[in-house]
Amino acid sequence: MTAELSRNERIKEASDYLRGTLAEGLREEITGAIIEDDAQLVKFHGMYLQDDRDLRGERTRKKMEKAFAFMIRVRISGGVLTPKQWLALDRVAADYGNGTVRITTRQSIQLHGIIKSNLKTTLQAIDDVLMSSIAACGDVNRNVMCNPNPYQSRAHAAALELTRMISDHLEPRTPAYREIWLDGERIVGGEEEVVEPIYGKTYLPRKFKVVVAVPPSNDVDIFAHDLGFIAILDDNGNVLGWNITVGGGMGMTHGEPDTYPRTADVLGFCVTRDVLAFAEAVVTVQRDWGDRANRKHARLKYTIDDRGLDAFRDEVEHRAGVKLKPARPFAFTSTGDRYGWTDGEDGRSHLTLYVENGRVKNVPDGVQLASGLRRIAETHDGDFRLTPNQNVIIANIAKHNRASVAQLAAEHGFAAPASGLRRNALACVALPTCGLALAESERYLPDLLAELERRLAVHGLTDEDIVIRMTGCPNGCARPYLAEVGLVGKGPGRYNLYLGAAFDGTRMSKLYAEDLDHAAIVAALDPVLAAYAAERQKGERLGDFVIRAGFVAATTSGRDFHANAGAQRVA
Ligand code: HEM
Numbered sequence: 001m002t003a004e005l006s007r008n009e010r011i012k013e014a015s016d017y018l019r020g021t022l023a024e025g026l027r028e029e030i031t032g033a034i035i036e037d038d039a040q041l042v043k044f045h046g047m048y049l050q051d052d053r054d055l056r057g058e059r060t061r062k063k064m065e066k067a068f069a070f071m072i073r074v075r076i077s078g079g080v081l082t083p084k085q086w087l088a089l090d091r092v093a094a095d096y097g098n099g100t101v102r103i104t105t106r107q108s109i110q111l112h113g114i115i116k117s118n119l120k121t122t123l124q125a126i127d128d129v130l131m132s133s134i135a136a137c138g139d140v141n142r143n144v145m146c147n148p149n150p151y152q153s154r155a156h157a158a159a160l161e162l163t164r165m166i167s168d169h170l171e172p173r174t175p176a177y178r179e180i181w182l183d184g185e186r187i188v189g190g191e192e193e194v195v196e197p198i199y200g201k202t203y204l205p206r207k208f209k210v211v212v213a214v215p216p217s218n219d220v221d222i223f224a225h226d227l228g229f230i231a232i233l234d235d236n237g238n239v240l241g242w243n244i245t246v247g248g249g250m251g252m253t254h255g256e257p258d259t260y261p262r263t264a265d266v267l268g269f270c271v272t273r274d275v276l277a278f279a280e281a282v283v284t285v286q287r288d289w290g291d292r293a294n295r296k297h298a299r300l301k302y303t304i305d306d307r308g309l310d311a312f313r314d315e316v317e318h319r320a321g322v323k324l325k326p327a328r329p330f331a332f333t334s335t336g337d338r339y340g341w342t343d344g345e346d347g348r349s350h351l352t353l354y355v356e357n358g359r360v361k362n363v364p365d366g367v368q369l370a371s372g373l374r375r376i377a378e379t380h381d382g383d384f385r386l387t388p389n390q391n392v393i394i395a396n397i398a399k400h401n402r403a404s405v406a407q408l409a410a411e412h413g414f415a416a417p418a419s420g421l422r423r424n425a426l427a428c429v430a431l432p433t434c435g436l437a438l439a440e441s442e443r444y445l446p447d448l449l450a451e452l453e454r455r456l457a458v459h460g461l462t463d464e465d466i467v468i469r470m471t472g473c474p475n476g477c478a479r480p481y482l483a484e485v486g487l488v489g490k491g492p493g494r495y496n497l498y499l500g501a502a503f504d505g506t507r508m509s510k511l512y513a514e515d516l517d518h519a520a521i522v523a524a525l526d527p528v529l530a531a532y533a534a535e536r537q538k539g540e541r542l543g544d545f546v547i548r549a550g551f552v553a554a555t556t557s558g559r560d561f562h563a564n565a566g567a568q569r570v571a
């Protein structure tokens, strides 16, 4: 018996390659929204229909429509953009958005608060600087991430080149984006193979995420993604090829143990010329094998758990027409960013700046990040690199510009984070824009960090690098299950606390305590930190310590994520 297709499958099928009735809906002035089916399709164009949840109550009382606006996510392969592109995004955020640019945990930029009547103008301004938002959301391959290290190493250059190749290869071919947003001519008809040779009419069962990593940095969090490539180098730093990883994913639903986060498996090794064939094969196997009936079971991670890694590998090799070689050894050391200045041997310098929760704004009487970056972009002739930790690198600064960038950074109050915990903190957007948020995240994490920093100081742990991540719901946009301390929204003001992930991003955490409010989070963490300070071994990371000390058991697989047998100690 075949299960009935999910509603989204029918919407895709009937959409004529993602057109739906979007063009008509945009002209409809009576509402700030679009119809439900089009709201699903617009994601493939890089947009989400949202409403300001802070205003919901008041507007309902006044019998007004919700305060609808769109979030636009821009496609930025490897997170690299030119100063001109930075300035253009900064400008549209000011002119049409909520005045802030948000650097995301997947190296793209989101603009929030764009009303329907400004969508086309905004997308045209983005197109003017050769960028687009196509496939930034939706059941397709999204933004491809890459270690953003700008130091002039051959491996990093090769990784960025590979990232762009994969992104181009897996970009949807439908002319719908151009037609609808950029007033392109309607291109009629076309056979399925011609319009979307890789995806076909119904695209993928669910979102698909690809990353490229260059060890020892695992800043892209390769094990959280559907498909990954790990650079394998020879002794001289030349790329020999790539280990392929498959089947990572973060999302789950509270109380539904059949849904779980999962770390990716290493599938094998391939040389550079075979990367596109393997990437395409992994995508098409998931296209054909993925679950199109149940969207909560549709990611590649479930396909692999259901069919088995060996069967999946056989099919991928068959479709790619090449055999994978055994995976080569590799070692990651961390997922974090290195803040501050680095000076390359080629005379170019790089400045990694801390951006709290990725939100580029001016704080009244505080850091003037938005203005400072704008001033720097006006004269900078290198590039801007967004990191997977929501930070920005002013990269490839020419010698003659270094002093002026340093001066602008100082003038605008740019400062390194005050503790090792803050250095390694991530929060998803959550309220007020995200329709799925059950609790605050971006607006709350800084206050929690301030409280925890007081405790860290007491325990002598201020400078210790500890990875903490928060999300407003279990979907996991800030990858909380790969943080040594993970907090996941359960309801207003309440969070589940996860502990025990590896510092280098190779092992997930486990549930430690449920339904905690602010005071309870601090009360739960304080004794764990105290024990860590007192009992840790030399160089031992918090995520490893909590397992050795018996606070939580180690997670070994996705299916094992919800079982917490093995923990003996409660703080
Ligand atoms: C069922 C799973 C998921 C759903 C339905 C979902 C949905 C959403 C929505 C609605 C937003 C927009 C929030 C806003 O800007 O107001 C968002 C943001 C985002 N999501 Fe997800 N998400 C899911 C899982 C994930 C996962 C697992 C990742 C990464 C590994 C991810 C990466 C992001 C990123 C990078 C953003 C941008 C904002 C940020 O950096 O926090 N999402 N997601």
Ligand code: SF4
Pocket (backbone or CB within 6 Å): 428, 429, 430, 431, 434, 435, 436, 437, 438, 441, 471, 472, 473, 474, 475, 476, 477, 478
């Ligand atoms: S984790 Fe949940 S609350 Fe946070 S942005 Fe993603 S979907 Fe929204």
